[in-house]
Amino acid sequence: MLEYIQTKEEREAFIDKYDNFLFDCDGVLWEGTNMFTGVPEAMNLLREKGKRVFFVTNNSTKSRSSFLKKFEGFGIKAELSEVFSSAFATAAYLKHVLNFPEDKKVYIVGMDGIKHELEAEGIRSCGGEEDSGITDNDPVPDDKEVGAVVIGLDTKVNYKKYSKAFAYLTRNPGCYFIVTNEDTTFPQHGDFYPGAGAIAAPIIAALGRRPDAVLGKPAQNMLEAIRAESHIDLKKTCMIGDRLDTDIEFGINGGVDTLCVLTGITTKEVLLSPENKVKSTYYIDAFGDLAK
Numbered sequence: 109m110l111e112y113i114q115t116k117e118e119r120e121a122f123i124d125k126y127d128n129f130l131f132d133c134d135g136v137l138w139e140g141t142n143m144f145t146g147v148p149e150a151m152n153l154l155r156e157k158g159k160r161v162f163f164v165t166n167n168s169t170k171s172r173s174s175f176l177k178k179f180e181g182f183g184i185k186a187e188l189s190e191v192f193s194s195a196f197a198t199a200a201y202l203k204h205v206l207n208f209p210e211d212k213k214v215y216i217v218g219m220d221g222i223k224h225e226l227e228a229e230g231i232r233s234c235g236g237e238e239d240s241g242i243t244d245n246d247p248v249p250d251d252k253e254v255g256a257v258v259i260g261l262d263t264k265v266n267y268k269k270y271s272k273a274f275a276y277l278t279r280n281p282g283c284y285f286i287v288t289n290e291d292t293t294f295p296q297h298g299d300f301y302p303g304a305g306a307i308a309a310p311i312i313a314a315l316g317r318r319p320d321a322v323l324g325k326p327a328q329n330m331l332e333a334i335r336a337e338s339h340i341d342l343k344k345t346c347m348i349g350d351r352l353d354t355d356i357e358f359g360i361n362g363g364v365d366t367l368c369v370l371t372g373i374t375t376k377e378v379l380l381s382p383e384n385k386v387k388s389t390y391y392i393d394a395f396g397d398l399a400k
Contacts, residue, residue: 110380113367113392116400122367122390123398127344129154130334130364132325133165133175135295135350135372136395143182144371146396151184153399161190162334164347166289166324166354168195168260168304171224192333194288194304194324198258199225200333201323206284212255215276217269217307218262222288226258235272240264248275255280259311259319260288261304274314285315289324291354295372325349326357331364348395350374352386365389 113122131137137147154161163175163186170178172191179186199222202208208231216222216236226233234254243266254276262269277283290305304324312318323329334340345364349355350372359366368388370376378384379391392398 110387111390113390113397119398119400122346123154123157123159125344126159126346126365128160128162128340128346130162130164130331130345130347130359131395132347132349132351132355132372133163134167136348136355136369137184138182139298139372140296144394144396146394146399148183149399150396155185160338160340161186162338163191164325164330164334164358165192166194166291166304167294168193168198168221168288168324169219169263170195170221171228172196173224174221189337192330193221193225194330195221195225195260197323197329197333198222198260198286198288199229199231201286201321201329202226202231202256202284203229206256209255211253213253214256214258215251215254215272216258216260217265217273217311218258218260218288218304219264222258222260235269237264239269239272240266242266242268244268245271248272250279251276252280254283256284256286257311258286258288259304259308261291261294262307265307270310270314273311277311277315284321285311285317285319287319287322289354290322291324291351293373295350300373325351325354326361328358328362331358331362346389352379352384352388356386356388359388360386367392369393369395371395 213232291303293300347359366388368391
């Protein structure tokens with residue numbers, strides 16, 4: 109049954125029930141450069157009670173180190189080992205699951221977060237922000253070293269990037285097609301803008317096939333990494349997010365309870381609608397309300 113957390117007693121009971129809290133970031137803790145009211149206080153409350161905190165974000169535009177700087181700027185305590193992003197998951201997947209060859213490189217349609225996480229795993233890359241601003245329609249030369257194309261959120265995407273991605277995926281035998289996540293939108297400037305899923309859609313349509321792998325939520329890669337590194341008890345874990353089709357499904361698929369906040373994508377009307385098949389365990393108006 110979907111529970112609405114509203115009273116002080118309900119908030120205290122919710123916090124006491126779990127040892128581990130997994131957080132989405134955009135739409136839960138902040139929107140762009142605007143942190144939501146009460147977030148530092150609520151996060152400090154969890155820390156004071158000895159709770160373990162992990163940040164699980166589909167945002168691939170920043171590296172984990174960049175996320176730490178953002179947390180620090182907002183006055184939120186965080187450690188590198190607590191941050192799991194789709195860019196990090198993508199690099200780890202290439203390195204440890206695909207055993208990506210050292211003589212190959214990755215072509216990126218996305219931002220520097222992907223590039224930096226690939227570098228951290230010793231994987232060479234090209235494209236990304238280096239190809240931003242290119243407007244020519246010249247032929248794409250062959251580059252047989254490209255063994256994978258990774259697409260994430262790219263606010264400077266252009267036709268040249270799409271042309272290169274498509275060329276490598278169709279010309280290079282065995283070239284992997286990986287998407288960091290398929291969020292269709294993300295919250296920004298008090299509105300919603302196209303997300304990584306929308307950026308990847310033209311290549312999916314042009315190829316006429318699905319990606320070989322999608323690494324962000326609701327896929328379980330990041331939860332598996334957290335379990336492997338931190339040995340959390342899933343029965344004492346709660347996923348907190350603002351999207352039903354990513355955050356809440358991620359928690360449900362992983363066998364953990366979920367809390368939906370109403371500061372991001374999902375509205376109360378959608379959450380409670382009889383047509384909605386993805387139900388969180390709890391919902392609350394805002395994460396910062398836990399500190400009231």
